Amino acid sequence: MPYVAAGTLSDALEDLRGTAEHFLKIWLTLKQMGLDVDNLIEVNTRNPTYPLQRLFAYGHPNGRLYVPFAHTKNLLTMAPEAG
Numbered sequence: 842m843p844y845v846a847a848g849t850l851s852d853a854l855e856d857l858r859g860t861a862e863h864f865l866k867i868w869l870t871l872k873q874m875g876l877d878v879d880n881l882i883e884v885n886t887r888n889p890t891y892p893l894q895r896l897f898a899y900g901h902p903n904g905r906l907y908v909p910f911a912h913t914k915n916l917l918t919m920a921p922e923a924g
Contacts, residue, residue, distance in 0.1 A: 857910050866908055869896055870924075889924030 857865075873892035876882050897906035897919065904921035911917045 854910070862912065863916070865910060866897070866919075886924060890922070893919070893924055894921070 870889050870892050871882065871884070873896055874882050874884070874889065893906055894904075897908060898904070899907040901907070901918070906919040906921060906923060908917055908919060
């Protein structure tokens with residue numbers, strides 16, 4: 842049975858950091874909201890809040906969201922109202 846070695850996965854995550862920029866978190870959020878080839882979604886300033894929390898919440902006391910693949914230190918977290 843094929844598997845992904847821990848080192849390979851670690852290398853892939855490191856390579857991902859900075860290459861996707863902020864578009865990866867947007868794409869992941871849209872997918873979490875149900876975006877699909879056959880399913881268009883409406884996006885406004887409020888409805889991404891729950892999907893963002895599901896994807897990026899890490900228990901910060903002020904609700905900040907953590908982006909593990911951010912390419913700069915100042916982009917590692919987002920405000921809870923980032924949507």
